[in-house]
Amino acid sequence: EDQVTQSPEALRLQEGESSSLNCSYTVSGLRGLFWYRQDPGKGPEFLFTLYSAGEEKEKERLKATLTKKESFLHITAPKPEDSATYLCAVQARGTGGFKTIFGAGTRLFVKA
Amino acid sequence: NAGVTQTPKFQVLKTGQSMTLQCAQDMNHEYMSWYRQDPGMGLRLIHYSVGAGITDQGEVPNGYNVSRSTTEDFPLRLLSAAPSQTSVYFCASSLGRTGGSYEQYFGPGTRLTVT
Numbered sequence: 001e002d003q004v005t006q007s008p009e010a011l012r013l014q015e016g017e018s019s020s021l022n023c024s025y026t027v028s029g030l031r032g033l034f035w036y037r038q039d040p041g042k043g044p045e046f047l048f049t050l051y052s053a054g055e056e057k058e059k060e061r062l063k064a065t066l067t068k069k070e071s072f073l074h075i076t077a078p079k080p081e082d083s084a085t086y087l088c089a090v091q092a093r094g095t096g097g098f099k100t101i102f103g104a105g106t107r108l109f110v111k112a
Numbered sequence: 113n114a115g116v117t118q119t120p121k122f123q124v125l126k127t128g129q130s131m132t133l134q135c136a137q138d139m140n141h142e143y144m145s146w147y148r149q150d151p152g153m154g155l156r157l158i159h160y161s162v163g164a165g166i167t168d169q170g171e172v173p174n175g176y177n178v179s180r181s182t183t184e185d186f187p188l189r190l191l192s193a194a195p196s197q198t199s200v201y202f203c204a205s206s207l208g209r210t211g212g213s214y215e216q217y218f219g220p221g222t223r224l225t226v227t
Contacts, residue, residue: 087155
C-alpha cells in the first residue's frame with residue numbers, strides 16, 4: 001500500500017538551532033516528491049520538487065534531499081517566521097493518470 | 113492573476129442538507145483536485161480531474177460528487193451532509209499530467225461544519 005510517513009509530528013527549536021524533518025515513503029512508480037509549507041488557516045504553499053535519488057534543492061534556510069526511501073528537509077539557523085506545518089507528498093502512477101499522497105505533516109515551532 | 117479561489121470560506125450545514133463548494137482557477141491548469149484535511153490525517157484526495165469533462169475518484173469519494181464542464185471551474189457537491197464530513201476542504205490545480213511540473217497550487221480552503 002502506498003504510504004507517506006512524516007516525523008516528528010512536532011518540533012520545537014530555538015532560533016538559530018538547525019534540525020531536519022523526515023519523510024519516508026513506500027510507493028510504486030514514484031514520479032516526484034514534494035514539500036509544502038502550510039500556515040494556520042491557509043492552503044499549502046509549494047516549496048520543492050525532487051524527482052530522483054541524490055537530488056537536492058535549496059531555498060533560503062531550507063534544503064531538501066531525496067534518497068530511494070526518504071526525504072529530509074533541513075532547516076539551517078531557523079527564524080520564528082519559519083514556524084509552520086511542513087507537508088511532504090509523493091506523486092505516483094494511478095489508474096486515472098497520477099495520484100498524490102500526503103503525509104500528516106510536521107508542525108515546526110521556532111522560538112526567538 | 114488570482115490563482116485558485118474557493119467559496120465560501122466558512123459554512124455550517126445541518127445533517128441531510130446539500131451544498132456545493134466552489135473552486136476556480138485562472139492559470140489554465142489541466143489538473144484540478146479536491147482534498148479534505150482532518151487533524152492528524154493529512155490531506156486526503158476526494159476527487160480529481162485531468163481536464164474538462166474528465167473526473168475520477170480519489171481516496172475518499174463517498175458522499176461527494178464533482179463535474180468539470182470548463183477548464184476553470186471544479187465544484188464539489190455534498191449530496192446529503194453528515195457530521196463525518198466536518199473538515200477543511202482544499203481545492204488545488206496543477207499544470208497537467210503530461211510534461212511540465214506537477215506541483216499543486218492550493219486555494220485558501222473552506223471550513224465546513226455539519227451539525
